Amino acid sequence: MRLTTRSRYGTRMVLDMAQHGKNGLVRIEDIARRQDISAKYLEKLVRQLKGTGYIKSRRGPNGGHALAKPPGEITIGEIVRVLEGTPSLVDCSGNSQNCPRLEECLTHRAWQEVTRVMYEKLDSITLEDLLESPRPCSLEKNPENP
Amino acid sequence: MRLTTRSRYGTRMVLDMAQHGKNGLVRIEDIARRQDISAKYLEKLVRQLKGTGYIKSRRGPNGGHALAKPPGEITIGEIVRVLEGTPSLVDCSGNSQNCPRLEECLTHRAWQEVTRVMYEKLDSITLEDLLESPRPCSLEKNPENP
DNA sequence: GCTAAACCTACCATGGAGGTAGGTTTTTGG
DNA sequence: CCAAAAACCTACCTCCATGGTAGGTTTAGC
Numbered sequence: 001m002r003l004t005t006r007s008r009y010g011t012r013m014v015l016d017m018a019q020h021g022k023n024g025l026v027r028i029e030d031i032a033r034r035q036d037i038s039a040k041y042l043e044k045l046v047r048q049l050k051g052t053g054y055i056k057s058r059r060g061p062n063g064g065h066a067l068a069k070p071p072g073e074i075t076i077g078e079i080v081r082v083l084e085g086t087p088s089l090v091d092c093s094g095n096s097q098n099c100p101r102l103e104e105c106l107t108h109r110a111w112q113e114v115t116r117v118m119y120e121k122l123d124s125i126t127l128e129d130l131l132e133s134p135r136p137c138s139l140e141k142n143p144e145n146p
Numbered sequence: 147m148r149l150t151t152r153s154r155y156g157t158r159m160v161l162d163m164a165q166h167g168k169n170g171l172v173r174i175e176d177i178a179r180r181q182d183i184s185a186k187y188l189e190k191l192v193r194q195l196k197g198t199g200y201i202k203s204r205r206g207p208n209g210g211h212a213l214a215k216p217p218g219e220i221t222i223g224e225i226v227r228v229l230e231g232t233p234s235l236v237d238c239s240g241n242s243q244n245c246p247r248l249e250e251c252l253t254h255r256a257w258q259e260v261t262r263v264m265y266e267k268l269d270s271i272t273l274e275d276l277l278e279s280p281r282p283c284s285l286e287k288n289p290e291n292p
Numbered sequence: 293g294c295t296a297a298a299c300c301t302a303c304c305a306t307g308g309a310g311g312t313a314g315g316t317t318t319t320t321g322g
Numbered sequence: 323c324c325a326a327a328a329a330c331c332t333a334c335c336t337c338c339a340t341g342g343t344a345g346g347t348t349t350a351g352c
Contacts (some may be wrong), residue, residue: 001149001226003235003257004309011253027328037318047330060319076256080147088199089149103332106276110222111149117267121260130252151341173297187342193299206350232304 006083009037010045011076014054018071018127025057025064046081050054052082089115108139152229156191157185157222160200164217164273170209191229198228204291217277223268235261 028046032039038143046065048057054074057065067074081087090111162177174192178185195201200220203211213220227233236257239244 001147001153001231001235002232003147006309007147008236008253008257011256015252024321029328033302040313043330044311058319059317059327059329063318063328064338065329076253084147086148087147090154106161107154107222110157110271110276111154113271114264114267118260118264119261125256125259130256133252133255150339184342186344187300190342203297203298204350205298205348208351209297209349211298253306 001089003080004084006045007080008084009035010049011035013042014049014067014074014079015127015130017055017065017067018131021064021066025062025066027064031062042139042142048082049079054078054082067127071127074096074127075123076125076127079118081119089118097137125133127141147235149226150230153226155181155187156195157225157230158183159188159191160195160213160220160225161273163201163211163213164232164277167210167212171212173210193208194228195225200224200228212219213273217273220273221269222271222273222276223265226268227265233261235264244255 012035016035017026019054020026020030020034023096026057028039028042032042035042046055050057050065054068055065056068057107082099156180159177162181163172165173166176166180174185174188177183178188181188192201192203196203196211200214201211202214203209234257
């Protein structure tokens with residue numbers, strides 16, 4: 001059970017845009033160089049995020065990409081959801097009813113709950129949170145909760 | 147980002163043991179039939195769980211497997227941890243320091259936090275909880291938390 | 293000592309993640 | 323108007339872990 005590189009690279013990408021795009025557009029090539037990720041690969045990620053409205057772009061010379069919303073209004077949960085094709089930890093945990101064992105499946109609800117708390121956490125972290133976190137970054141907004 | 151079938155099959159397997167092993171051992175063949183999972187595959191899973199002390203076995207005729215502890219004392223977090231080789235959602239999120247970007251990695255802490263809350267939830271659910279959950283199972287022990 | 297079960301080692305296949313190649317289209321600046 | 327810079331697009335490739343199988347060997351009960 002791992003996050004794919006899509007989510008991780010994608011998050012670093014939008015974070016890079018937030019950092020370097022204060023006053024304008026950011027070129028894929030620049031992100032690729034700074035983050036040490038293949039530009040071609042970033043292209044694919046940017047396309048997905050553009051399709052869902054998180055990024056706007058302009059072509060041609062002096063073109064580039066930028067976040068469509070301020071960093072404080074984009075959570076990493078949103079990014080991860082877009083880039084991981086699969087919204088749930090297990091197939092049967094979604095609303096799809098294609099699991100023949102659903103009725104007798106004691107575990108179903110458990111996976112659902114775990115998926116929920118995971119995205120709850122992801123949705124509580126905005127790009128701005130990440131930018132503002134001091135290094136070494138302690139993200140503790142709700143220290144140990146209870 | 148998905149749970150592997152190892153975790154899911156494994157959880158169903160130990161759950162089956164809890165259900166049918168009240169007074170004795172459970173044969174792999176029987177679990178395989180009831181859960182509709184290949185016996186050979188279950189063999190592999192049982193071996194991993196045996197290695198970590200969650201299952202005890204007896205060979206020969208009338209042999210079989212049983213949980214080494216009562217269902218109330220085994221969490222699905224423990225099962226998942228054993229069967230997913232990888233304890234963290236991302237490589238760099240463990241204690242391993244092999245990520246060259248660690249210092250400048252704003253996202254590191256976030257993945258760590260998400261991994262933590264996920265296992266926190268997994269560790270809060272025992273096999274007994276699953277057995278006792280009414281169908282359709284509402285697992286809400288702490289309804290919406292806060 | 294026969295049989296039932298766990299136990300073990302090795303192997304295989306397939307999908308999808310991760311990455312690359314080679315373009316086409318839009319836009320700007322000279 | 324043209325050339326260059328950037329986004330945009332389609333197609334392909336490689337690799338390896340997951341998921342699964344085959345064919346045994348060892349232990350123990352009758």
